[in-house]
Amino acid sequence: MKIDCTIDGKTLTLSLNSDKPLSLILRENMGEDSALNHCSGRMCGLCTVLVDGKAMLACMVPAFEIRGRNVTTFASFRKTRNMKDIEKAYESVGRYPCSECFPSRSLIFESLIDEGITDPEEILKEFTIVKCPCMDPDDAVNIVRRGIEIRRKRNVRRPQLT
């Protein structure tokens, strides 16, 4: 099956098995093996990607569902200004995720910051998918809140002087 999609900003036409999980597509067809783990649906949470800007588990997305959609992996996301905001938030709170869950947590943080979610319950619920115990729940909430502040400041346009 031929599938047209955009992965990390590149428009591609891939010839794939139609039910192949996105996590395997990224590993085998795209050579993206940095942080993606094919856990056979055990929901380890480490294969998080952004599909049209929303965090999703790549092992749950079949190939036919990415047709015409925009997939962003951590490999390309780390170079964006949005990632710099998240890094600033990590620095500000003084907590960083461990190297294993850094990509997936960062993408989930991005999804939460983008939606502007500040409710601690919702934030913690979102992180239940990542089993790694490297980060305190309070720190995760603070990072999201700080990230939203940083993003707002960046997005505020300075008034133009005439």
Add this chain to the structure above:
Amino acid sequence: MYEGLSSPNIHTPSNLSEYASTILHYPSSTLWAGGTFIMTRPEAYPSRTMNAEIIYLGNIEELHRFQRNDRSAEFGAMVTLDGILSTGKAVLPRVLIDNIQTIGSRLITRRATVGGTISTKDFTTSFPGTLITLDASAEVRFIRKRRLHSRWMPITRLLDKAGRIAIPQQGMISRVRIAFTDKNCQYFDEVGSFMLDPENSVAAAFTATLDQDILINPKIAFTYPTHGVCYSRDIDSIFSSLRFPLDDAEFSTLEQMIFTFVESSFQDISPLQRTRTSGIIRKIVDDLNEKALTISPESR
């Protein structure tokens, strides 16, 4: 890897009449809603048992609708669980919201759909049990005489003798109607992980109105993922006959009666499931006892 294996054909009908013609052409095809259950099976890819034809329901516009009036809410089968929370959190019954929230991260609930959670094959999620306690009904679409028919049925009538949701061959659930309820006792609990440890997990949903010390219209459903939903009017009537608070002896009798019924339906539930079921019953009764005791004696 596995690229040499035959790739399933994906059909993407954009409305129900296209769905009807597709299912008539490919009667043994697999219906694909959110895919959360199918994709989390270890044998999901490369699948040896997967049918060669898949009908993806995500493009059918009718299945994404959400309607609400004063008395009930109607969800299309492809409305996601996250969609239910965002559209009806303020008005929908507490037990339903609790059920969705226990499923976990929005990474899952954003993909899991109403129809998919009811109609999973060889597996029962906690959702049908909750819908049963809420007297929900579902619109079932099925093919008869080469035409697509629809029929509203209470979820209880979709349960077969084994406690599984049974949908007619070539049929699907297109809408689910949930009535708003003012029952003052609503309880949902899931112990263990349905997806990761289905052999040992159990869920229970309970709704009732506690009026002074008796329960009016109580409904309780236990769900064992690998067995099915255990629901009976007999258990409901046992609860109706009780006067709260219950003492330990009354509780033991109630527990025994419930287990007699559960074990007559599902003979081989695991010891851990049994213990967990017992714990859930204890929690429900404790909650009811507490509520019954907080009612002032004058109002009794």
